[in-house]
Amino acid sequence: MHDAQLPAKPAPRKWNSLLKPLMVGFASLSLSAVALPATAGQWWSATPHVSIGSATINVRDKGARGNGSHNDTAAFQAAINALPDSGGTVVVPAGRYMIDARKSIRMRSHTRLKLKDGAELRVIPNGAAWHYAIRVWNVNNVTIVGGKITGERSRHRGSSGEWGMGISILGSKNVVVTNVHVSDFWGDGLYVGAKHGKRSDYVTINNVVSSHNRRQGLSITPASHVYVVNSTFKDTRGTLPQAGVDIEPQNEGKATNIRLENNTMTGNKGNGIELHNHISGITITRNRLTDNRGFGVLSVSGSYLDIKRNHATRNGLAGVGLTGKSHNASVRNNTLQYNSTNYMSPSKTGGGRARDIKITRSTYAITEANNTLSPKR
Incomplete structure (x- = not known):
């Protein structure tokens, strides 16, 4: 396997098989209280302290031209x-x-990459299945601030692979990405995970826009204490899963203590948010999930989930779906209305529960409370 240790491409999702129980109706579920894993207080912050050195270097002083044609990679590395x-x-x-x-x-430890207004990093077209505009690998205390980072998906010279990443964060701690627009990558706009078994820890993604990437807006694999806030993940399409945010560590490790707050997931060809097994302590709160082709939020065997105060509307499938062996999940105080638009007019009133929430019989320890659904016909 390539040393980045990215997961294999997931098997295609069988949306039709998931939809049938949704539209037929739901049997009565035995709901129980959810006991989420204990955490040591509030660990998240949109502006965490990161230890950055005091020296400053202008990338132009190391030969970068920024003229849209010269290869500036070596100059950036020389400056770092x-x-x-x-x-x-x-x-x-x-x-x-x-x-x-x-x-x-x-990137190196204790280093900030600061893009001024009007600064753009643009990837030179290539045919490589694996490539990364910025690597944050096995380092600590790193920030990436401002500007645009643009991929080469429309000019890509190959046809295989799905691992062309904008910002790849592996095995690193105390990393902040803020005020950045990442778009048009062959794979994911952002990727957070492990390197040689070492999980990334304390990663903050704040006020980021990730748009029109081919596989995911953001993937989170083995990692802990990842806070995604005030950000937008939109228009992902090209190769499965095509989600706004996908938390999917597979068998490589665990994803724990993940918080998605006050984000927008819209226009993605897959799900707005997708959750898989080997995860726990996942909070999804105050997000807007609109016009995604799949579910607003879909859990495929995820566990210890707190899904609250979100607004999901006009998604192709249900606003929230809990399937497979999903367990110990709370779905409460959400507004889930006028979903299932792949099969029902977005403007059609009525539909109730079957339109907006799906919980299959195979799940357990699920709590629902105070959700606002489409009015019944």
Whole structure:
């Protein structure tokens, strides 16, 4: 396996088989209280402290041109490497900087990459199945701030693979990505996971837009304490699963203590949010899930989920779906209305529960309370 240790491509989702029980109706469920794993207080912050060195280097001083044609990868790496051991900030003035994602910009510990207004990193077209505009691998205390990071999906020279990533965070701790627009990648806009068995820990994604990527807006695999807030994941389409956010560690490890708050997931060809097994302590709150082709939120055997105060409407399937062996989940105080638009007019009133929420018989320890659904016909 490639050293990035990314998961294999998931099997295609069988939406029709999931839909039949939704439209037929639901048997009565025995609901029980949900005991979520204990956590040591509030661990999340939209603006956490990150230890960054005091030195500053302008990437232009290391030969970057930002003219939209020159390969500036080496200049970026030279600027990062020129910082002292204590780290510092690499400043990127306005301009279009062409980046060889097969080599990547490789971040060091205690380092900030600061893109000024009008600064864009644009990936040079390539045919590689695996490539990354920015690697945050096995480091700590890193921030990426501002600007645009644009992939090459429409100009990609190959046809295989799905692992062309915008920002790849593996085995790293205390990482913040903020005020960045990531788009048009062959794979995922952002990817958070493990490197050689070491999970990423304390990763904050704040005020980020991830749009028109081919596989996912954001993938979270083995990781802990990941806070995604005030961000937008939209228009993902091209290769499965095509979700806005996918939390899917598979058999590589566990994803724990993940919080998605005040985000927008819209226009994705798959689900707005997708959850799988080997996860726990997942909070999904105050998000807007609209016009996704699949579910607003779909759990396929996820566990210890707290889904509350979200607004899901006009999604192709139900607003919230709990399937497979999903268990110990709470679905409460959500507004779930006018979903299932793949099979029902988005403007048609009525439909009630079967339109907006799906909980299959195979799940257990599920609590529902105070959800606002479409009015019954």
